[in-house]
Amino acid sequence: MKKLNVGMIGFGMSGRVFHGPMITSMDEFNFNKIVCSREATVKAARESYPEVQIISDVDELMADDTIDLIIVATPNLSHFKLAQKALLANKHVIVEKPFTVTSAEADELIELAKKQEKIVTVYQNRRWDSDFQTIKQVIENGLLGNIVEYEAHFDRFRNYIKAGWREEQLPGSGMLYDLGSHLIDQAQYLFGLPKEIRADIRVQRKCAKCDDNFELVLDYGQVKVTLKSGMLVREALPHFIVLGDQGSFLKYGMDTQEEMLKKGETPKTMENWGAEPESIWGTINTDVNGLHIKGKIESLNGDYRGFYHNVYKAIMGKEELIVKPEEARNTIKIIELAMKSNKEKRTIEFK
Numbered sequence: 001m002k003k004l005n006v007g008m009i010g011f012g013m014s015g016r017v018f019h020g021p022m023i024t025s026m027d028e029f030n031f032n033k034i035v036c037s038r039e040a041t042v043k044a045a046r047e048s049y050p051e052v053q054i055i056s057d058v059d060e061l062m063a064d065d066t067i068d069l070i071i072v073a074t075p076n077l078s079h080f081k082l083a084q085k086a087l088l089a090n091k092h093v094i095v096e097k098p099f100t101v102t103s104a105e106a107d108e109l110i111e112l113a114k115k116q117e118k119i120v121t122v123y124q125n126r127r128w129d130s131d132f133q134t135i136k137q138v139i140e141n142g143l144l145g146n147i148v149e150y151e152a153h154f155d156r157f158r159n160y161i162k163a164g165w166r167e168e169q170l171p172g173s174g175m176l177y178d179l180g181s182h183l184i185d186q187a188q189y190l191f192g193l194p195k196e197i198r199a200d201i202r203v204q205r206k207c208a209k210c211d212d213n214f215e216l217v218l219d220y221g222q223v224k225v226t227l228k229s230g231m232l233v234r235e236a237l238p239h240f241i242v243l244g245d246q247g248s249f250l251k252y253g254m255d256t257q258e259e260m261l262k263k264g265e266t267p268k269t270m271e272n273w274g275a276e277p278e279s280i281w282g283t284i285n286t287d288v289n290g291l292h293i294k295g296k297i298e299s300l301n302g303d304y305r306g307f308y309h310n311v312y313k314a315i316m317g318k319e320e321l322i323v324k325p326e327e328a329r330n331t332i333k334i335i336e337l338a339m340k341s342n343k344e345k346r347t348i349e350f351k
Contacts, residue, residue: 004068004092004312007033007061009082011045014096015073017261018125020049022304025267028312029069035061058082062089069315071123072096075165076172080105083120087112092119092315098181099328101172103336106329113325119315122328123307126182127189129255130276130302135240138297139190144244144286151226151241152186154179155233161207174210175229176201176335183227184331185323187218191225193330194218198347199338204232216338219347240282247286247293253279255302267305274302 006029008015015034023029034045037056045054061067062085070086071094072079080100086093087109099122100106113120126132139147161167166178187194196219204213213232218225240251257274260266267273276299285294313319334350341348 001027002316003028003030004315005030005032005066006069006071007035007064007067007091008071008073009035009058009061010073010075010096011036011041012073012075014123015071016044016048017258018123018304019071019073019094019096021261021266022308023071024049026305026308026312028308032067033061033064058085062086062091067091069094069311076101076177077165077170079172080109083109084112087116087118087120090116090118092311093121094311095120095122095328097122097124097185097328097331098172098177098335099325099332101177101332103329103333106325106332110325110329119311119321120325121311121314121321121323122325124182124185124323124328125304125307126186126255127323128302128304128306129257130274130299131239131251131253131255131280131282132186133300133302134282134297135242135249135251136190137300138249138282138284139242143247143284143288143293144242144249145246147223147242147244149224149226149241149243150187150190151228151238152183153233153237153239154183154229155237156231157234158231159205161205161209167209167212169209175212175231176214176338179229180214180216180227180335180338181331183229184216184334185327187225187227188327188330188334191218191220191223194220194225194334194350196347196349197334197337197341199341201339201342204230214338216334218334244286246288247284249282249284249286249297251280251282257302257304267303272301274304275299276302 033053070091072082073096198217200215202213213230216227242249281296310322314321337348
């Protein structure tokens with residue numbers, strides 16, 4: 001097996017919790033270099049990956065002919081410039097979500113990747129969540145009949161302002177770009193592109209500088225999709241609600257992978273990676289072929305390595321890319337239209 005040499009720009013939460021542990025859990029990749037400069041970040045990177053070279057110069061990484069793949073794990077506002085630089089240096093690129101701040105920037109990167117004949121994709125890891133994988137199969141297997149409504153929540157309770165760029169009034173900051181990117185991508189993966197978009201985007205916490213609550217309604221004609229996220233949700237709401245003309249599926253709780261990764265666990269250190277406890281398996285109530293079925297459905301195991309396996313095979317020309325850059329661009333376009341809808345207090349056609 002040919003291994004791909006990987007360099008990563010940034011070692012914040014994204015690089016530290018998600019990318020590093022996954023890359024080093026897989027045989028397809030060699031983790032070679034990390035670009036970071038803050039003293040505390042450099043110290044953390046060296047402690048976590050003593051075998052990886054820590055450098056401070058992005059251009060040094062770009063000039064390294066041995067690097068095949070660059071992961072851009074930096075604040076949202078820098079995604080476009082760094083991904084552009086990596087493509088121009090003839091590297092394949094994974095960009096942390098959201099892809100870019102504007103859909104126009106995303107279009108530029110898509111065209112540049114085609115010109116350079118390189119892969120560019122976006123880290124939409126939540127497609128490999130345990131519950132989302134399960135819901136996808138429930139829908140595709142027709143267990144609920146014709147789907148009429150899909151509702152997804154990604155909520156938190158943080159009634160204070162956390163220091164960092166995500167909560168600053170900057171382009172690409174706020175909940176809609178952060179957690180909204182996940183919810184929109186999942187809906188697009190299941191149902192494609194909506195016909196119309198309505199949005200209510202709010203700032204609910206005192207002293208908050210950017211949006212911390214949103215509700216998007218994506219109209220697909222027969223299917224209504226509602227996506228919600230807020231920072232002031234102390235009691236858990238359903239993570240997913242799926243309604244069809246034969247039954248419904250209700251799911252509480254979140255995929256366990258992020259929690260495990262934050263604790264320092266990886267697929268190499270933990271058996272049955274990505275398994276959910278039975279207490280948060282989803283509940284189904286439906287009719288299938290004349291039989292009434294009511295009870296729990298065991299969640300499929302989640303595994304974020306599925307994203308990287310696919311990227312590897314796509315680079316090697318053995319598989320089509322699952323997270324297509326055009327889909328990631330459409331996610332940004334939906335965010336832009338949602339902001340327009342909220343500002344103008346009206347429904348916006350997707351076109």
